[in-house]
Amino acid sequence: MEFFNQLSPGWQLTIVAAIKVVGVMAVLLPMIAYSVMAERRVSALIQDRVGPNRVGPFGLLQPLADGLKSFLKEDYTPAHVHKFYYTLAPAIAMVPAFLTFAVIPFGSTLGGSEKMVIADLNVGILYTFGIVSLSVYGIVLAGYASNSKYPFLGGIRSSAQMISYEIAMGMAVIPVFMFVGSLNLSDIIQAQSGSLFDWMAFKSPMTFLSFFIFLVAVFAETNRHPFDMPECETELVAGYHSEYSSMRFALFFLGEYAAMIAGSALIVTVFFGGWTLPIAGLNLPAHSFLSGLLHIGIFIGKIAFFMLVMIWVRWMLPRFRYDQLMDLGWRRFLPLALANILATAIWLFAAN
Amino acid sequence: MIVNRNKLSLLERLYIPALWGGFKVTLKHFLNTLPFVGKKGPVTMQYPEQKWTVPEGYRGAPYLVKDQDDRTKCVSCQLCEFVCPPKAIRITPPGPEVNPEVGNVEKRPEQFEINMLRCIFCGYCQEVCPEEAIFLQQDYSLTGESREEMIYGIDKLLELGGTHNDRIQKWRKKKEEAEAQAAHGH
Numbered sequence: 357m358e359f360f361n362q363l364s365p366g367w368q369l370t371i372v373a374a375i376k377v378v379g380v381m382a383v384l385l386p387m388i389a390y391s392v393m394a395e396r397r398v399s400a401l402i403q404d405r406v407g408p409n410r411v412g413p414f415g416l417l418q419p420l421a422d423g424l425k426s427f428l429k430e431d432y433t434p435a436h437v438h439k440f441y442y443t444l445a446p447a448i449a450m451v452p453a454f455l456t457f458a459v460i461p462f463g464s465t466l467g468g469s470e471k472m473v474i475a476d477l478n479v480g481i482l483y484t485f486g487i488v489s490l491s492v493y494g495i496v497l498a499g500y501a502s503n504s505k506y507p508f509l510g511g512i513r514s515s516a517q518m519i520s521y522e523i524a525m526g527m528a529v530i531p532v533f534m535f536v537g538s539l540n541l542s543d544i545i546q547a548q549s550g551s552l553f554d555w556m557a558f559k560s561p562m563t564f565l566s567f568f569i570f571l572v573a574v575f576a577e578t579n580r581h582p583f584d585m586p587e588c589e590t591e592l593v594a595g596y597h598s599e600y601s602s603m604r605f606a607l608f609f610l611g612e613y614a615a616m617i618a619g620s621a622l623i624v625t626v627f628f629g630g631w632t633l634p635i636a637g638l639n640l641p642a643h644s645f646l647s648g649l650l651h652i653g654i655f656i657g658k659i660a661f662f663m664l665v666m667i668w669v670r671w672m673l674p675r676f677r678y679d680q681l682m683d684l685g686w687r688r689f690l691p692l693a694l695a696n697i698l699a700t701a702i703w704l705f706a707a708n
Numbered sequence: 709m710i711v712n713r714n715k716l717s718l719l720e721r722l723y724i725p726a727l728w729g730g731f732k733v734t735l736k737h738f739l740n741t742l743p744f745v746g747k748k749g750p751v752t753m754q755y756p757e758q759k760w761t762v763p764e765g766y767r768g769a770p771y772l773v774k775d776q777d778d779r780t781k782c783v784s785c786q787l788c789e790f791v792c793p794p795k796a797i798r799i800t801p802p803g804p805e806v807n808p809e810v811g812n813v814e815k816r817p818e819q820f821e822i823n824m825l826r827c828i829f830c831g832y833c834q835e836v837c838p839e840e841a842i843f844l845q846q847d848y849s850l851t852g853e854s855r856e857e858m859i860y861g862i863d864k865l866l867e868l869g870g871t872h873n874d875r876i877q878k879w880r881k882k883k884e885e886a887e888a889q890a891a892h893g894h
Contacts, residue, residue, distance in 0.1 A: 398738070400741075400750075401737070401738050401741045401742060402734045402737050402738050402741075403737065404737055404740070404741050404748075404750055404751040404752070405741070405750055405751075405752050406741075406750045406752060406754065668731075668734060671730070671734045672727065672730030672731055672733075672734055673723075673726065673727070673730055
């Protein structure tokens with residue numbers, strides 16, 4: 357500890373941030389693995405099946421087996437691809453999803469004064485939107501580099517889809533910032549820490565509409581059903597990752613699920629009070645190590661709920677047609693989000 | 709054919725009924741299949757534990773059969789070996805030799821091998837057999853740890869094949885005739 361105190365503040369910050377990054381990754385990677393598992397089990401139950409139940413007790417070691425399998429498979433590069441971009445694309449698809457977690461407050465404190473967020477940026481949400489829009493490049497690049505028609509179509513679809521919904525997504529959260537008056541995600545959680553009706557989803561009709569548009573946009577951004585145009589098994593074989601195999605394919609998969617978790621984390625942070633829970637004083641920053649852990653647990657629990665929603669919706673709705681998707685994004689949600697901003701402004705003006 | 713596209717009501721265009729309908733259906737199936745709680749359970753067969761009972765007349769793996777007197781019915785005519793499309797059968801005939809215990813058929817095979825990795829369960833061997841000595845039976849899932857293990861020899865085939873209830877019992881009659889001739893001293 358003394359050694360730590362002797363270091364310059366810059367080094368201290370670096371070391372603390374590095375510890376947090378390792379901690380977040382140590383939780384995030386198993387979460388990704390087990391959300392794949394959860395997806396398979398829940399899907400199976402909805403389809404009257406059982407799902408993977410062979411590896412370990414209740415099939416709980418299935419993710420390990422899947423990972424091992426990906427490593428052992430042949431990493432095949434087709435002759436007709438652009439090799440450099442082909443190799444680069446899976447990494448680009450995965451990295452933005454992980455970067456999003458840098459600004460998300462995943463807990464209050466662990467008893468001390470250190471906030472449980474890797475980078476407490478005061479433009480946190482802008483950073484998130486900036487990073488999330490990068491994730492489209494992985495897919496577009498994969499589609500382009502594969503040099504084959506189905507991945508190409510998948511890449512084109514995804515670029516159009518993600519760009520359209522990004523706008524609706526950005527517009528949708530503006531009413532929340534109008535209520536809170538800050539772009540910092542920690543402040544947004546602070547503003548929601550009162551009662552259940554301080555949670556942005558329930559605070560007012562406008563913020564509920566924001567939540568709804570944001571939720572749909574997150575589905576579109578993460579390429580989940582009913583908006584999984586870039587993959588679209590029935591039409592495009594596997595879309596942008598048709599030409600990939602082995603660990604490179606697994607990286608796309610990893611990135612997709614990391615993006616889902618990041619999306620859930622964003623929804624939870626912005627609309628559902630982050631790590632707070634309006635009972636038993638859990639809405640205040642923790643004073644002990646254990647309650648700090650409990651806050652992190654609450655946050656993960658809320659994320660798990662939204663992951664379940666995402667998995668569930670996959671079986672509820674048929675896939676949208678491409679033009680319907682575009683129509684919904686540009687002609688329904690964008691005007692709705694803009695009107696929502698205006699309504700919020702009027703509401704706030706009248707309230708004051 | 710013309711598919712009428714009915715004008716959707718406002719509620720329908722909001723996707724709300726579709727969402728609710730989808731949720732109801734998925735929830736029903738989810739709760740029905742949920743382990744320990746669900747009433748119906750999964751509709752799929754849990755294969756290695758539960759096995760499919762094959763229907764009557766199913767054509768599975770070909771095995772050799774014995775008659776009621778424990779005779780190997782095969783007479784090494786090698787028609788099945790000849791007709792077998794994937795050449796899965798190999799017969800080693802020993803020539804005429806009679807089993808002293810049951811007064812066996814003529815030309816009992818010394819070795820009769822079916823390579824189950826090659827066999828396509830076509831049933832030509834059963835079709836062509838003049839002695840009704842080989843039948844396609846109920847086994848459909850044969851496993852082994854080596855290629856050698858999957859070549860079934862005569863002993864294994866007879867054991868798996870069991871007894872065929874032969875109504876004509878040609879070889880029993882031949883045995884009785886031979887015994888009668890021996891008794892009259894011809």
